[in-house]
Amino acid sequence: MEFKIITTLLGILMLAMSFIAIYHKKMIVAVIATGAVGLFASIMYLFLAAPDVAMTEAAIGSGLSTIIFFYVLNRIRQNDKEGRESDEIDEIPNK
Amino acid sequence: MEYITITTGFLIILAGLWAIMTRKNLIRIIIGFSLFDTGIHIVMVSMAFVKGGVAPILDKKELLTDTAHKIVDPVPQALVLTAIVIGLGVTALMLAYAMRLHQEKKSLDIESFKDLKW
């Protein structure tokens, strides 16, 4: 089986996902995209013959850190007086 | 194959660095750090890859004879395993700081935290 083509496609997908994570307007989409980068990275580790690292990345690097991100976004929304989302807050000029 | 993955890793490192330096929102900067982490891990694992090597788990009889020429390098993998867990700790800590800063100033914009600027 041609591993090269599959890893190339995975790499392109990962780069597209990281681009979305940097530039998308909505914060929640950015966080989901970060999680997806981790998931694709985990498949790439399997192709690189590293199942231990793949399992760690799937469980910790992609899973638990996404969950912590969402908890923090939720508490930021709760603490804000008007209940704005975290991506709406920084648009206000703070002078 | 290792060339492709190492290139991907370096490009993701650059993307993360770009996000850290140009974005204004604190959470977005933390996402940049997270991407940077992932890129470094990919680079390290692809450096450990040996052509034709299999995963360093010896669950078959034929792997036990002359092991060193059949498996990929286990040491960088162990290091990356450690690094991922520490990365989670660092991310959690940074997010806690961001949350605390938002509680103090009601803002997530990095430009509004200039108390230490002279």
Next chain:
Amino acid sequence: MKKLLVLFILAAFVSVLYPLYSSFHGSTGLTEVSQFYASKENIEKVNSQNLVTAVVVTYRGLDTLGEVTILFLTAAIIAFFLKKESDKRTLRKNSEIFKTAAKLLIPIITMLGIYIFINGHLTPGGGFQGGAVIASAVILMFLAFPNMEFSHKFFESLESVSGLVYVGLAAFGAILGLGFLDNAILPLGKFGELFSAGAIPVIYSFVGLKVGAELSNILHKFKSVQADN
């Protein structure tokens, strides 16, 4: 102007990284250290199928100790930084189907986590992954039953007891004259079975329990105070 500066910094970074990238030609063999770890006599000495686990638990055991300490410090600092607000919000009731499914899934997921860290020397996985899976079972509990009481005492004592046992097992090897974190303090057993590799499964189980308790604690700190479901 600022973009230009950023670009300049990125260019500097690339110029530092480029020699590393261009001198990479794909490794053709193991390094000397890894060859030492993968040599026949050393495999027989440690008796663990999974070489990564062997490296993490015995050869580089001190690193793992430091890593667990870092996680503990993270939990402590987060607890110090985040003050608990005491506002009580009314949450939307969970759907009954999700609650029932969670009741069915939580024991199974915990079993999976325990399997992962007990078989750390035979299959991929180990203390850290198993701990993360156990923590995800705890998260499922938080999500399905938000106002169920979470006994801090139990998790904290579990964490400290397993940490103490871990360090104690490590020091026991040094007392016997074998070395800190040596796995030969228990009989080595037959290669490839559950009871083999000496103390590795025991040590990794305690690491797993400790990591699971710590991660659950961190996640509970991030979860806000809730009532009325």
Next chain:
Amino acid sequence: MVNTILEVAVAIILLSIGLTMIRFVKGKTSVDRVIAFDMMSIASLALIAILSYVTQREIYLDVAIVYGLLGFLAVIIIAKYLEKSL
């Protein structure tokens, strides 16, 4: 023969992941993107299973189980975040 058929299957799965990626980019609402994410993780699960046959290692299936579990949890937590009851 078996290997050839499985190669075609892997190509089709990759194609479907790519098409799902289009939905992720186009989106419209956040829920669409979450569905796309869920589908990508489940399709990758099949990819891992095929990979474990090709390399003849049973141990890769452990990774697949953990993978499926964490994908499920991520979807649930996003849904709870969206309905503001996290």
Next chain:
Amino acid sequence: MEILELIGAITTLTGSLILLVASIGLLRMPDVYNRLQVGTKATTLGTILSLLGIILIMPGWWGKLVLLIFFVMMTSPVSSHVLARASYFIKIPFTDKTVVDKLKVSAKARKVEYEKK
């Protein structure tokens, strides 16, 4: 023996084709709920068929694969149900083709206010 392997490979191929249908459906359907329908059903059967094919090819691995199938069958409908419930709660609009909405009537009768977005 070889025939069994061939059947397994073809089953896996069928599963991947169903996954492809799911992704096309995800692209073509007009609103969130219909996409969710197509996504859940087709991905579940696609994954189950792929895993069944691997069981037929490698009968020695049945333990973990059966567990994986059970896991997918248990979690995938629950997650899509939770997503559908959340997206109804935050009032994601229906497509114009929708003919009836009984839940709205029932919510009015039970005096439950869903949130305005």
Next chain:
Amino acid sequence: MKNFIITFLILMVVWVLLNNTFQPDILLVGAVIAVFLSLFMCKRCELFQDMNFTPKGIFYTIWFLGVFMVELIKSNLDVTKRVLNPALPIKPGIVEVKTKLKSKFARMLLANSITLTPGTLTVDVVDDSFFIHWIDVKDEDIKSASKEIVEKFEKYLEVIYG
């Protein structure tokens, strides 16, 4: 007690499936862990209270699985037909159906089966009525919709869960 035994059995089955052996030492380790876990987790849970362990119940469980698989495949053919049709023939809507089942576990199984069968998706559950998103609404009336969607599973689940 019934709950404890069933949880223990499920955990043991999971353990054996994961290890894929019947060696006595592995079984012993699994049994110890499963007893501990089911004692710890099953203080209050009443999940399997209403399960009937008669031969008829077990036979109906297997029969239910068969019916379910057939419906799953039918639903996929249906979805494929709709998706690949250039005209996209859909007529979606949310309908209400009633169920007679009381046991929580049976209701979860019913909702999951509904989600995985032709053109239906459970959106919300209120008391004993399920609100279902139907991709091709044939009948808006509660009774006939119930007959169309629910009944084919309900008659088996009623026997298994009393």
